[in-house]
Amino acid sequence: MGDRPLPTIYPETEFYWNGAKEGKLLLNSCPSCDKAYFPPRPFCPVCGNRDVEIKQASGKGRLYSYIINHLPAPGYEPPFTVAVVMLDEGVKMVANLLDCPPDPEALILDMPLEVTFEQRGDVAIPQFKPAGGVA
Amino acid sequence: MTRASIAIVGAAETTRMGKVPELSQTGLHADAALNALADCGLTLADIDGVATAGHDVAEIIQYLGITPTWYDGTSVGGCSFITLVRHAAAAIETGLCKTVLITHGESGRSNNRSHRPLFPSMQQQEFESIYGPLFPPSRFTLPVMRKMKDDGLTVEQIAMVAVVQREWAALHPRATAHDPLTVDDVLNSKMIAYPFRKLMCCLVSDGGGALILTSADRAKDFPTKPVYLRGMGGESAEGPMISQMESFSSSKAFRVSGKMAFESAGITHSDVDHLMIYDAFAHLPIYGLEDLGFVKPGEGGAFIAEGHTRPGGALPLNTNGGGLSYMHSGMYGMFALQESVRQMRGVSPAQIKDAKLSLVHGVGGMFSAAATAVLTSEDQW
Ligand SMILES: [Zn+2]
Numbered sequence: 001m002g003d004r005p006l007p008t009i010y011p012e013t014e015f016y017w018n019g020a021k022e023g024k025l026l027l028n029s030c031p032s033c034d035k036a037y038f039p040p041r042p043f044c045p046v047c048g049n050r051d052v053e054i055k056q057a058s059g060k061g062r063l064y065s066y067i068i069n070h071l072p073a074p075g076y077e078p079p080f081t082v083a084v085v086m087l088d089e090g091v092k093m094v095a096n097l098l099d100c101p102p103d104p105e106a107l108i109l110d111m112p113l114e115v116t117f118e119q120r121g122d123v124a125i126p127q128f129k130p131a132g133g134v135a
Numbered sequence: 136m137t138r139a140s141i142a143i144v145g146a147a148e149t150t151r152m153g154k155v156p157e158l159s160q161t162g163l164h165a166d167a168a169l170n171a172l173a174d175c176g177l178t179l180a181d182i183d184g185v186a187t188a189g190h191d192v193a194e195i196i197q198y199l200g201i202t203p204t205w206y207d208g209t210s211v212g213g214c215s216f217i218t219l220v221r222h223a224a225a226a227i228e229t230g231l232c233k234t235v236l237i238t239h240g241e242s243g244r245s246n247n248r249s250h251r252p253l254f255p256s257m258q259q260q261e262f263e264s265i266y267g268p269l270f271p272p273s274r275f276t277l278p279v280m281r282k283m284k285d286d287g288l289t290v291e292q293i294a295m296v297a298v299v300q301r302e303w304a305a306l307h308p309r310a311t312a313h314d315p316l317t318v319d320d321v322l323n324s325k326m327i328a329y330p331f332r333k334l335m336c337c338l339v340s341d342g343g344g345a346l347i348l349t350s351a352d353r354a355k356d357f358p359t360k361p362v363y364l365r366g367m368g369g370e371s372a373e374g375p376m377i378s379q380m381e382s383f384s385s386s387k388a389f390r391v392s393g394k395m396a397f398e399s400a401g402i403t404h405s406d407v408d409h410l411m412i413y414d415a416f417a418h419l420p421i422y423g424l425e426d427l428g429f430v431k432p433g434e435g436g437a438f439i440a441e442g443h444t445r446p447g448g449a450l451p452l453n454t455n456g457g458g459l460s461y462m463h464s465g466m467y468g469m470f471a472l473q474e475s476v477r478q479m480r481g482v483s484p485a486q487i488k489d490a491k492l493s494l495v496h497g498v499g500g501m502f503s504a505a506a507t508a509v510l511t512s513e514d515q516w
Contacts, residue, residue, distance in 0.1 A: 005269075007261040039262045039376070065281035065383055068329035073267035079329070082268045084277060084378050094263045094277075094378045104329065109284045125265065 004075030020124040038091040059115035061087040139363035142354035145175030145347030152342030160248035163240030163343035171345035184232030188215030189252025205232035212499025213466040217506035221368040240343035241464035256375035273328040278383035292436030294321035296417040304456025306485035335417035337463035344469040362479040369395030372504040388505035389426035396507035408490035411471040413497035414457040468497040
């Protein structure tokens with residue numbers, strides 16, 4: 001079945017993965033636009049500002065969209081959920097939903113989610129689960 | 136009066152398609168190219184511009200023995216061939232070359248090739264595919280649950296796209312699938328990526344196609360009925376990370392590309408007699424109808440389910456059966472163009488009577504890019 005895929009980490013994204021190791025979801029944010037953005041890059045994709053910040057996200061969001069994947073993927077046992085999470089900071093990111101069955105009855109769009117981390121070797125992968133316990 | 140400036144004078148698909156294990160991907164490009172040359176009575180020596188996507192354009196040039204003064208290898212996914220039509224038109228207009236050959240070949244099923252055609256995206260790998268959506272059916276479908284909630288789109292409406300397109304495919308001897316489908320057939324087919332089932336996903340085929348473009352004033356020298364470009368079409372891109380689409384109910388790349396094509400052609404929606412919208416998955420014609428402005432946002436699913444795009448409907452759409460039923464090599468955009476050309480020549484097995492204007496719109500990657508072209512049988516308007 002193999003191992004789950006690992007991200008190829010580049011110099012510009014190292015902070016994000018280092019943060020995850022410490023249990024923090026870190027986002028780039030532009031002080032001029034007063035807005036977080038994703039995925040990380042050392043300039044603001046709206047205004048081009050290179051003077052951007054790194055901020056810890058609240059880790060809270062909601063289920064924005066999803067599919068239940070029945071196709072094979074290394075380290076995964078289908079079916080499993082691939083979700084898009086809308087963070088409270090207004091950025092979208094992909095995650096699997098932990099502590100939640102891959103079942104449309106349990107996957108209610110806009111339900112509140114919170115960040116958690118999945119260890120894959122040396123890398124901590126940001127993941128999400130229903131806020132306040134099992135759905 | 137505006138006179139057409141660019142014409143498609145040669146057009147052909149590979150001799151065989153579907154399962155073509157006897158040809159490599161390079162061989163599929165060549166088979167399509169030679170068929171398109173035969174179609175318009177030209178030889179390889181007449182070609183001075185070459186364009187392709189998903190394959191090194193220089194290899195195609197060498198394999199065919201062409202010495203070009205212009206080439207283009209823009210490769211943004213399946214819509215690239217529609218993009219290349221407008222790039223070729225610009226090159227001919229500006230005198231960079233006179234006669235352009237655009238080729239597509241893809242060994243999507245037999246996999247007689249050294250590489251897959253789409254460039255891997257670094258950020259898509261780092262932030263999306265690590266979560267397991269490794270194949271197009273589980274990536275391209277990711278926005279759809281959101282659209283269903285926000286717009287009231289139903290899974291039955293998505294299934295109807297496959298049902299209606301099968302009705303068109305039944306008219307095409309070369310289509311892969313001919314047997315009639317019902318909504319129940321689609322909703323009972325194998326689950327691939329909820330809510331998408333197998334019959335909402337494209338075929339996987341071998342095949343190719345080629346087009347030959349030149350200036351309109353030369354077009355009448357050719358044996359085939361010329362098909363003219365009306366305006367310069369449109370293109371845009373939003374990028375390979377589908378999770379970062381600005382809206383999950385609408386493609387920005389579709390909207391920008393479509394608007395540009397309508398404005399450049401100077402047409403309105405009621406001028407369009409025939410429409411092709413690249414359907415790698417059944418939701419794409421729904422997004423396409425809305426983003427191109429044929430219906431209001433959120434009304435695409437109902438429009439198709441009501442039968443407006445089926446044989447006999449007011450807006451014939453994907454009249455070859457599309458990627459769902461005709462064939463899907465991986466970069467299907469060339470096949471959408473081929474059906475538009477056949478319709479404008481009046482020779483499609485699913486011919487729309489008196490059709491004079493065809494709009495062809497394609498997606499590249501997973502909502503990553505888009506391109507639009509307007510073809511017409513008329514040399515002035
Ligand atoms: Zn900014």
